[in-house]
Amino acid sequence: MYNFLKMPTNLPPEYYAIEERYKAAQTPEEQVELLEELISTIPKHKGTDHLRADLRRRLSKLKERGAQQKKTGKVVSPYIVDKEGAGQMALIGFANVGKSTLVAELTNAAPEVSPHPFTTWQPTPGMMALENIQVQVIDTPPIDREFVEPEFYVMLRRADLILLMVDLEADALTQMNESIRLLVENRVIPAHLADAHPEPGNRVVPLLVLGNKFDDESADENYHIFCELAGPGTPCLPVSAVTKRNIEEMKRRIFETLDVIRIYAKPFGEDPDLSAPFVLARGSTVEQFALQLHRDFYENLKTARVWGSADFDGQQVSREYVLQDGDVVELKI
Template structure:
């Protein structure tokens, strides 16, 4: 049995087996075996990639996003509109043969956008240029899944390829620790409402020949797939959203039908755009900025006016310590206190410490010992 046949056989058996307590161990074992086979195939494809010209891109700016789509979906046109980069465009497939970077400046943020060769079905297993492309996608801070109004099914294929490549979109990394030991079998500890017993975990780990380990699962609604991902240890958790291009080529009613179909299938509103005409590109830029979790911090040198022209771009949840490290590593060692004007404090000019979380629009003064 070839690789494709073995994968299909396992997927069919999982799909046709009703999940209950009696079958949970069997299903868990099948899922773990399937994940191992796919992961081995992807790893072999990655190793054989060779890192050809154009596929090693140094990350720059405040964040990096990758445009993921089928060939000729309009990625190059979109990149050119957003950044002014020179990515060749043409009305035939596989125009982009290398990774083309561009820089978009928006709301004070410098955002690197990568136009990659189009993904096709089987890309995760190395078909087409998939092996090189997937390697680039795994380094992104955000994925824009770009479809077009004529081929909505492509979005399904792209989602599947990203999943097979170990990329989990719009999902927090499960809090699961698997620590191998030399004896004692599998020992399971849980914190939260975990509806999974030790036999299921034991069956999953056995597929990777893990017979002795301490397993700690924290959180609620943890699934077998989460445990399998923790066992593999190489999953990437990346935010993503769907955008549908070429809306200028269909009627208003057809556009609404596409939009409603995407909403019903994926539970989110796709961003409907036309890279050619520029329709809704500002909405797309807003989504990129928001999904990257950017906030703007304005620095005020001690005794001087705040610089309101060039904000420091940070991520939601950043602390004063993160701000100090961005300025210079010595600022942490020499830190005395910070003063803040803004929504993260109860009153202006409030003194705060290193662990204080900043908010969008805060004005910050760092006071050091020297």
């Protein structure tokens, strides 16, 4: 529970009146309503950030619990996001760095964006196009020692890539160091630091630092200073969620980090569908592709022919042949 003694003193009188009713509320519906009222009475400034954050978190928990109990009769964490597409990315960072802006601009999701910190209180996944594949990007509540749910780190352990966003217009280095400290304390180890943290139980996840608000050339110097202080071992990239500066490069880096290849299936005697690749881990073989296509192909495969990485178009290859990004494959059973 929030320690009411630590509350800021500059709250309007109606806040305390509603708070009394909230404490006495008997049903979750009543609590939701009164929490919403309570939040709307809090003036927006730095001194009230944490109070607002705490109340919004409680509100979202109450709502979530209510919705899920109605649907399934049991409580499921909103932090367990079903994976969709070629990879799952968790976008994390301090409050107000621009996480929701990026997710709103680049995916089909529409999380709330606001100039006030602590806006996002639920993980919100959206799908982003990377060339001709789709990847999942999860907008998340701000990383914060006090206000983060334990499930936040469970979500990060499951991710294929963590995008750690920092604000180049603020103290980006402190934001990065503090965020990474929290990850490591919670046994989520950025891949570039894996050698220093070999303890059992640690989960190593690739991480890319995004320096956001790199809107135009005037931000270049901020980024250079950040890079110099961050050191050469830190994978980072400056971007702007608003002007889209460097966003294509970001997508290229994400694709590279995912370490996947796109394979196009050519039905026997037909043209391949080049708009719908199968996505496999780099290093996958014909046999692994067959398994993804259909079990029948895996079990009864007679011949496989490859266009692309083979020595010549339509070359017959073995089950163990290692495929490359962009290959067209025809399997026959």
